[in-house]
Amino acid sequence: MRFAFPVLLLVFAAIATLAAGVRSVPVPEIWHALTAFDQTNPLHIVVRDIRLPRLIAGLAAGASLGMAGSIMQSLTRNPLADPGLMGVNAGAAFTIVLGAFLLGRADGGFIAALSFPGAALASLGVFAIGGGVRGETGPVRLTLAGIALNALLMSLVSAIVLTRTEALEVFRFWAAGSLAQANVRPLLEMSTIAALGAGSALLLAPRLEALALGSGLAKGLGTRPGRIQLGALAVVTMLTGAAVSIAGPIAFLGLMVPPLARRISGHTLRFEIMISALFGATILLLADTAGRLLIAPAEIRVGIMTALIGAPVFIWIARRLRPGALT
Amino acid sequence: MKGTLLVIALLLLAILLSLSVGQVMIGPAALWDGLWHGSGPGALFLRVLRGPGVGTALGAGAVLGMSGAIFQILLRNPLASPDVMGFTSGAGLAAIWGVSAGIALPIPLFSAIGGLVAAGAVILLATDRNGSQPPLTLILVGLGVGFFAAAASSFIMTRLPHQEATEAQRWLTGSLAARNWGHALQVLGLGAALTFALALQVRSLALLELGDDLAAGLGTRISRSRGLLALTGVLLAATGVAVAGPLPFIALMAAPLGARLTGARHPAGRLASAAAAGAIITVLADLAARAAIPGLQLPVGVMTGILGAPYLIWLLVREMETGDL
Numbered sequence: 001m002r003f004a005f006p007v008l009l010l011v012f013a014a015i016a017t018l019a020a021g022v023r024s025v026p027v028p029e030i031w032h033a034l035t036a037f038d039q040t041n042p043l044h045i046v047v048r049d050i051r052l053p054r055l056i057a058g059l060a061a062g063a064s065l066g067m068a069g070s071i072m073q074s075l076t077r078n079p080l081a082d083p084g085l086m087g088v089n090a091g092a093a094f095t096i097v098l099g100a101f102l103l104g105r106a107d108g109g110f111i112a113a114l115s116f117p118g119a120a121l122a123s124l125g126v127f128a129i130g131g132g133v134r135g136e137t138g139p140v141r142l143t144l145a146g147i148a149l150n151a152l153l154m155s156l157v158s159a160i161v162l163t164r165t166e167a168l169e170v171f172r173f174w175a176a177g178s179l180a181q182a183n184v185r186p187l188l189e190m191s192t193i194a195a196l197g198a199g200s201a202l203l204l205a206p207r208l209e210a211l212a213l214g215s216g217l218a219k220g221l222g223t224r225p226g227r228i229q230l231g232a233l234a235v236v237t238m239l240t241g242a243a244v245s246i247a248g249p250i251a252f253l254g255l256m257v258p259p260l261a262r263r264i265s266g267h268t269l270r271f272e273i274m275i276s277a278l279f280g281a282t283i284l285l286l287a288d289t290a291g292r293l294l295i296a297p298a299e300i301r302v303g304i305m306t307a308l309i310g311a312p313v314f315i316w317i318a319r320r321l322r323p324g325a326l327t
Numbered sequence: 328m329k330g331t332l333l334v335i336a337l338l339l340l341a342i343l344l345s346l347s348v349g350q351v352m353i354g355p356a357a358l359w360d361g362l363w364h365g366s367g368p369g370a371l372f373l374r375v376l377r378g379p380g381v382g383t384a385l386g387a388g389a390v391l392g393m394s395g396a397i398f399q400i401l402l403r404n405p406l407a408s409p410d411v412m413g414f415t416s417g418a419g420l421a422a423i424w425g426v427s428a429g430i431a432l433p434i435p436l437f438s439a440i441g442g443l444v445a446a447g448a449v450i451l452l453a454t455d456r457n458g459s460q461p462p463l464t465l466i467l468v469g470l471g472v473g474f475f476a477a478a479a480s481s482f483i484m485t486r487l488p489h490q491e492a493t494e495a496q497r498w499l500t501g502s503l504a505a506r507n508w509g510h511a512l513q514v515l516g517l518g519a520a521l522t523f524a525l526a527l528q529v530r531s532l533a534l535l536e537l538g539d540d541l542a543a544g545l546g547t548r549i550s551r552s553r554g555l556l557a558l559t560g561v562l563l564a565a566t567g568v569a570v571a572g573p574l575p576f577i578a579l580m581a582a583p584l585g586a587r588l589t590g591a592r593h594p595a596g597r598l599a600s601a602a603a604a605g606a607i608i609t610v611l612a613d614l615a616a617r618a619a620i621p622g623l624q625l626p627v628g629v630m631t632g633i634l635g636a637p638y639l640i641w642l643l644v645r646e647m648e649t650g651d652l
Binding site (some may be wrong): 080140143150156162163297312314 | 467479633646
């Protein structure tokens with residue numbers, strides 16, 4: 001029953017994504033476009049060829065980032081953890097651009113394949129610099145480690161991009177960070193990886209909870225902290241890598257979603273991850289739809305929308321942290 | 328004394344290197360000639376090609392360095408600096424907004440207002456129920472305000488035509504390309520005025536560093552002097568941003584580096600060495616940005632990012648070991 005409200009919200013967001021835009025499509029017409037497609041009806045073409053891929057991209061990317069945020073916050077015991085803020089997006093950007101620089105190639109599949117090693121390296125790096133190995137990932141430390149890693153990687157990205165036009169083209173295409181080019185991205189492959197990541201996340205959840213009790217207690221319960229942490233980082237990499245390959249760099253979604261999800265799920269991590277997936281998809285779709293409507297016919301990239309909403313949420317969470325819990 | 332001489336020597340060396348190295352190399356002798364006779368290739372490089380850029384880099388680095396030193400001393404935290412706490416992002420946002428909206432007011436005015444609004448927001452949002460602002464909360468809230476300003480800048484850029492958006496992106500990274508004497512004189516002049524204002528407050532900064540109770544006992548009006556110092560710090564940072572964009576990490580790195588070079592203990596000496604260190608870093612980063620890749624000028628902010636991010640990582644690791652953070 002707990003799922004009823006999040007699912008209803010998601011359905012609403014999905015319908016809004018299909019219906020709203022420069023040309024709004026009435027709901028019965030959406031139904032016809034999906035069930036009885038008529039090639040001569042322009043509204044049907046808008047729904048089926050433009051907005052449906054966008055919806056699927058938003059579902060996959062939003063759910064992945066919501067789940068990744070939930071796992072990162074549990075792993076680091078830090079309410080300000082978010083894959084985008086922690087430099088995972090920048091890591092993906094770096095390997096994508098480096099690949100384009102060295103190989104001089106650029107297409108959707110290539111971008112997708114390259115984003116994973118970068119995401120993996122960055123999530124390992126930020127976890128290590130932020131004190132994760134010792135189990136001391138305080139909010140200030142982890143956020144600053146993310147900022148430092150982000151700054152370093154993005155400076156290198158700018159340096160590469162400015163020297164090689166091919167790299168610039170690839171970067172522009174990827175960093176557009178929107179769901180608008182969903183139909184030229186490897187949606188199916190990435191959704192599969194995201195689904196695998198989601199499955200692993202649910203399997204890993206009870207052990208992560210044991211780890212959150214403290215590594216001594218976790219060992220007593222028969223889990224090995226190092227392995228669980230590596231497993232969790234691998235899951236974060238799969239989910240974030242898939243999301244950035246579909247939608248470009250999107251930050252703050254993984255930050256906002258888990259606290260909302262916790263209100264419904266309570267503190268059972270498995271539930272929290274499932275609800276985070278639903279809320280993540282809902283918020284990303286709504287942000288994307290709002291971005292299309294606010295300054296129509298121009299569009300605000302969904303990555304900018306999530307940052308504009310997410311930065312105040314970051315401040316709000318930071319304010320509520322007790323000074324003793326900051327380090 | 329030895330430290331002071333070392334810093335001055337480093338500064339002169341950085342200036343000389345920056346004037347001579349580039350696409351075309353020019354020797355110190357030719358520069359010397361150009362300086363005194365006002366003709367020949369040396370004069371061209373000094374007056375037109377490289378002089379203004381080096382002057383702007385000197386000024387911007389110095390004001391950012393001083394601004395970082397003020398906040399690091401005030402909050403007694405090496406992470407407190409106008410770039411980490413979002414003030415420079417706020418200044419950058421206001422400047423981008425002013426230019427894109429086509430309002431014909433000087434850029435330093437926009438960047439000053441943006442920096443002050445950001446600082447005001449950070450202080451307001453970081454104030455807890457007891458009316459005090461814990462330093463770490465200030466830093467975290469500042470990071471958040473910086474994130475918001477960066478997102479808002481990206482939003483403004485999406486509405487600009489392609490060419491202008493590229494230009495704005497370059498500026499937001501921090502750039503010293505194509506600076507003229509107007510920029511150099513602006514940052515040096517405003518910087519000198521603010522340095523004078525700061526010199527009048529050095530005594531209260533020194534007292535505040537001893538702790539609020541002691542400072543109050545010695546006759547300092549705590550909140551007033553702290554507010555004035557913060558105001559001076561924000562304006563210094565905004566002055567640098569107005570000519571060079573929100574250069575990352577200079578303000579963060581300059582004060583600790585300067586104090587290490589000169590060994591200064593008193594706030595006055597630390598402020599001066601922070602200014603010198605900021606100028607050295609910026610001039611050298613600008614040189615590296617020009618000379619790293621032949622035929623291409625990287626924005627200087629890319630270089631300060633590549634230099635500054637490892638410093639921040641090192642700082643985090645060290646603070647973790649000593650248990651300060």
